[in-house]
Amino acid sequence: xxxxxxxxxxxxxxxxxxxxxxxxxxxxxxxxxxxxxxxxxxxxxxxxxxxxxxxxxxxxxxxxxxxxxxxxxxxxxxxxxxxxxxxxxxxxxxxxxxxxxxxxxxxxxxxxxxx
Amino acid sequence: xxxxxxxxxxxxxxxxxxxxxxxxxxxxxxxxxxxxxxxxxxxxxxxxxxxxxxxxxxxxxxxxxxxxxxxxxxxxxxxxxxxxxxxxxxxxxxxxxxxxxxxxxxxxxxxxxx
Numbered sequence: 704x705x706x707x708x709x710x711x712x713x714x715x716x717x718x719x720x721x722x723x724x725x726x727x728x729x730x731x732x733x734x735x736x737x738x739x740x741x742x743x744x745x746x747x748x749x750x751x752x753x754x755x756x757x758x759x760x761x762x763x764x765x766x767x768x769x770x771x772x773x774x775x776x777x778x779x780x781x782x783x784x785x786x787x788x789x790x791x792x793x794x795x796x797x798x799x800x801x802x803x804x805x806x807x808x809x810x811x812x813x814x815x816x817x818x
Numbered sequence: 819x820x821x822x823x824x825x826x827x828x829x830x831x832x833x834x835x836x837x838x839x840x841x842x843x844x845x846x847x848x849x850x851x852x853x854x855x856x857x858x859x860x861x862x863x864x865x866x867x868x869x870x871x872x873x874x875x876x877x878x879x880x881x882x883x884x885x886x887x888x889x890x891x892x893x894x895x896x897x898x899x900x901x902x903x904x905x906x907x908x909x910x911x912x913x914x915x916x917x918x919x920x921x922x923x924x925x926x927x928x929x930x931x932x
Contacts, residue, residue, distance in 0.1 A: 710834040741826070743922060743924060743925075745824075745907060745922040745923055745925050747922070748919070748921075762819075793862070806864045806867070807920065809862050809863070810861060812861060
């Protein structure tokens with residue numbers, strides 16, 4: 704399961720604090736994504752990026768921010784404005800830019816708990 | 819926007835039986851439909867996908883069917899085995915998923931009893 708990594712695996716945060724989740728890939732993929740997974744809710748898209756220095760809001764972007772300064776990295780910041788941040792966060796990447804191959808490869812996830 | 823409904827939310831079968839999971843989508847422009855399997859504590863992994871120009875696709879014990887008119891697609895697993903136990907997610911998107919707009923169903927927890 705190499706290629707896309709997330710750290711840390713578990714993260715604890717106090718209310719009112721911002722926290723940044725790391726996502727790195729060495730697959731040379733152009734596109735990267737952040738999802739939030741809650742029990743019984745499936746995967747919901749937070750942000751995605753198709754190229755360096757560009758990203759788009761997903762369905763639940765409020766309270767989150769991202770950056771894409773390097774092709775390999777797409778960190779997610781969970782801000783204090785996110786009202787219910789406790790969840791499992793999954794990062795994914797895929798080949799894009801007009802190609803027909805669109806499989807998204809997922810990282811192992813980060814479980815964030817707000818204390 | 820697109821909405822994907824997935825049923826059932828839980829499914830229990832005996833080893834060797836077949837399992838069927840169904841999804842419906844709302845946007846007739848959707849043209850790419852992947853299925854992901856997530857084992858307990860692990861990351862989701864693509865197991866099969868289908869595009870709107872195909873009605874059925876099969877890979878060993880797994881098959882997916884697509885009915886564009888009715889806007890639904892289904893995952894069929896035959897001769898189930900205990901290692902098939904996992905949560906399965908369907909998804910739908912336009913443009914082959916290249917726009918990052920995969921919309922997932924809420925998942926089906928499949929339990930295969932030995």
